[in-house]
Amino acid sequence: MACFNPVPKLYRSVIEDVIEGVRNLFAEEGIEEQVLKDLKQLWETKVLQSKATEDFFRNSIQSPLFTLQLPHSLHQTLQSATASLVIPAGRTLPSFTTAELGTSNSSANFTFPGYPIHVPAGVTLQTVSGHLYKVNVPIMVTQTSGRAGILQHPIQQVFQQLGQPSVIQTSVPQLNPCCLQATTEKSQRIETVLQQPTVLPSGPVDRKHLENATSDILVSPGNEHKIMPEALLRHQESSQYVNLPGVVFSPQVSQTNPNVESVLSGSASMTQNLHDESLSTSPHGALHQHVTDIQLHILKNGMYGCESVKQPRNTEEPSNIPVSEKDSNSRVDLSIRVTDDDTGEIIQVDGTGDTSSNEEIGSARDVDENEFLGVIDAGDLKVLEEEADSISNEDSATNSSDNEDPQVDIVEEDPLNSGDDVSEQDVPDLFDTDNVIVCQYDKIHRSKNKWKFYLKDGVMCFGGRDYVFAKAIGDAEW
Amino acid sequence: MAYQLYRNTTLGNSLQESLDELIQSQQITPQLALQVLLQFDKAINSALAQRVRNRVNFRGSLNTYRFCDNVWTFVLNDVEFREVTELIKVDKVKIVACDGKKILYNTT
Numbered sequence: 001m002a003c004f005n006p007v008p009k010l011y012r013s014v015i016e017d018v019i020e021g022v023r024n025l026f027a028e029e030g031i032e033e034q035v036l037k038d039l040k041q042l043w044e045t046k047v048l049q050s051k052a053t054e055d056f057f058r059n060s061i062q063s064p065l066f067t068l069q070l071p072h073s074l075h076q077t078l079q080s081a082t083a084s085l086v087i088p089a090g091r092t093l094p095s096f097t098t099a100e101l102g103t104s105n106s107s108a109n110f111t112f113p114g115y116p117i118h119v120p121a122g123v124t125l126q127t128v129s130g131h132l133y134k135v136n137v138p139i140m141v142t143q144t145s146g147r148a149g150i151l152q153h154p155i156q157q158v159f160q161q162l163g164q165p166s167v168i169q170t171s172v173p174q175l176n177p178c179c180l181q182a183t184t185e186k187s188q189r190i191e192t193v194l195q196q197p198t199v200l201p202s203g204p205v206d207r208k209h210l211e212n213a214t215s216d217i218l219v220s221p222g223n224e225h226k227i228m229p230e231a232l233l234r235h236q237e238s239s240q241y242v243n244l245p246g247v248v249f250s251p252q253v254s255q256t257n258p259n260v261e262s263v264l265s266g267s268a269s270m271t272q273n274l275h276d277e278s279l280s281t282s283p284h285g286a287l288h289q290h291v292t293d294i295q296l297h298i299l300k301n302g303m304y305g306c307e308s309v310k311q312p313r314n315t316e317e318p319s320n321i322p323v324s325e326k327d328s329n330s331r332v333d334l335s336i337r338v339t340d341d342d343t344g345e346i347i348q349v350d351g352t353g354d355t356s357s358n359e360e361i362g363s364a365r366d367v368d369e370n371e372f373l374g375v376i377d378a379g380d381l382k383v384l385e386e387e388a389d390s391i392s393n394e395d396s397a398t399n400s401s402d403n404e405d406p407q408v409d410i411v412e413e414d415p416l417n418s419g420d421d422v423s424e425q426d427v428p429d430l431f432d433t434d435n436v437i438v439c440q441y442d443k444i445h446r447s448k449n450k451w452k453f454y455l456k457d458g459v460m461c462f463g464g465r466d467y468v469f470a471k472a473i474g475d476a477e478w
Numbered sequence: 479m480a481y482q483l484y485r486n487t488t489l490g491n492s493l494q495e496s497l498d499e500l501i502q503s504q505q506i507t508p509q510l511a512l513q514v515l516l517q518f519d520k521a522i523n524s525a526l527a528q529r530v531r532n533r534v535n536f537r538g539s540l541n542t543y544r545f546c547d548n549v550w551t552f553v554l555n556d557v558e559f560r561e562v563t564e565l566i567k568v569d570k571v572k573i574v575a576c577d578g579k580k581i582l583y584n585t586t
Contacts, residue, residue: 010529011489017521018493022514026506035505039496039514046492435571438483440578441550451540453552456578457526459487460534460559462568466488468526469534469561476540476554 007466015043050464435462439472449478480523483576485515493518535560538571550575 019040026036439458445451453474460467484490497511538557543550552573559566 006530006532010525013529014489014518014521014525017525018514018518021517021521022510025510025513025517029507029510031506031510035500038505039500042496042499043493046495047489050488050492435568436486437571437573437575438487439573439575440481440483441575442578444545444550444575451543453536453573453575455573455575457523457530458534458575459484459489459526461488462559462566462571464488467534467559467561467566468530469532470526470530472534472536474536474538474554474557476538476552476557478540478543 007468010468011047011466015040015047434464436460437472439469451476451478480519481576482515482519483574484519484522484526486574487522489522490515490518532561541570548577 538554
């Protein structure tokens with residue numbers, strides 16, 4: 001697949017190289033390894049969500065994420081609590097029953113290849129990162145329909161354990177084998193929170209997969225526990241998705257990181273039921289990371305789009321710098337806007353109230369006032385000149401025709417040289433485009449108006465999608 | 479020293495955003511972030527030079543050209559990019575190209 005699209009692999013290798021390269025730097029600065037992991041996570045998430053690469057993490061198996069997708073008929077499945085892991089054909093995974101898990105403290109490893117897996121109730125799962133989660137509700141994990149090998153809707157179950165509140169996270173959706181270590185534990189309170197932390201690139205393709213994907217998380221109605229998982233996957237108003245009554249979050253989380261709470265509150269239809277009893281105490285060492293990840297992923301959740309969700313995040317940022325920057329920018333924008341309005345009013349007043357016989361004066365004035373936009377037509381400039389001429393002519397003599405004093409016009413135009421400047425689409429707008437190529441040039445050749453480009457080592461971005469080239473040869477006519 | 483040219487790419491921008499977030503949460507210092515970016519410059523330059531092997535041809539009409547500080551900036555219209563596997567058409571593209579010859583001095 002690398003030959004078809006080398007970009008994901010290249011990006012991944014660059015990220016790895018950079019992270020490894022700065023590992024010593026971080027160590028020298030006395031910064032924790034966790035921060036470096038955070039950086040990597042953030043970076044990968046952003047690249048993934050930028051839709052620059054379609055299959056960014058297609059073949060990666062490094063992420064410990066356990067992604068869940070629920071089938072359409074999940075509620076039916078949940079009704080009948082099965083006690084075994086259902087492994088799809090073609091994959092050999094160990095299966096174990098709830099009974100086995102409940103009675104023994106043994107741990108069983110199983111990999112999640114992205115195919116449907118049914119997780120029975122009562123199973124405690126532990127991700128590779130070490131967090132323990134107990135499944136209160138039997139969950140069936142299915143593979144997303146659509147693009148093979150790509151996990152569209154990573155969903156993480158947030159479980160709470162007494163004494164160890166931990167939040168799940170992270171992000172990078174992984175298709176292929178995730179390892180989960182299932183351990184059995186007994187806990188008095190079982191709280192299951194299901195959410196969709198990560199987000200896939202919010203392009204239309206992904207949304208389509210969202211529609212097709214079985215991402216409902218349903219809780220068996222007979223669940224006596226208060227906490228009900230709620231499907232956060234609600235990008236689309238698809239009937240496939242079912243709203244679950246409540247989401248439980250540990251107040252621990254909220255205390256330690258208000259960002260998560262605010263983000264979650266900003267997300268769709270999420271109600272938080274905080275259960276004091278089940279909350280526990282010391283935040284996990286990795287809590288921050290996870291919370292940040294949740295924050296990030298939920299932020300990128302396509303449910304409400306990026307903008308709306310970002311608001312709470314920014315407001316919750318400790319330094320509040322982005323908010324202030326935003327405000328200042330908005331203020332600046334407003335000020336500019338006011339100026340525009342002022343000039344606009346002036347323009348319109350002049351234009352509508354203009355009593356000049358020359359009809360073009362109004363439009364010319366408009367152009368003149370809007371000069372800062374950088375759009376000036378040569379024709380309008382000429383009109384301006386003619387206007388000035390006509391006014392002067394009116395003052396001096398009757399203005400019967402424009403041809404009365406052609407020589408005078410010419411004489412008056414020349415000093416201004418206004419006709420010489422022709423810029424149809426001036427610089428600010430011209431260079432503003434989404435399609436950019438950043439590269440190096442070997443040679444740029446021109447013959448009359450025929451240009452030849454010999455470029456190398458370039459990264460192209462067309463409409464958000466990235467491409468790379470070692471060499472590029474081009475022709476263009478100016 | 480490598481060109482900082484590639485910081486304005488998806489990969490580079492996402493790295494800068496991530497670093498900004500860490501700086502805002504005061505997990506890293508701006509100086510460290512700068513070091514990371516320098517490392518990124520090296521890595522991306524090296525990766526493009528060594529790990530990428532494909533060729534692209536393109537044709538279009540040149541709208542503007544600019545050469546300043548040894549950097550070419552072009553704006554082309556109605557361009558077709560042709561690779562072995564695919565054809566991409568864009569109505570407007572901006573090309574920023576630094577000198578590909580050996581770098582003796584580089585601004586940092």
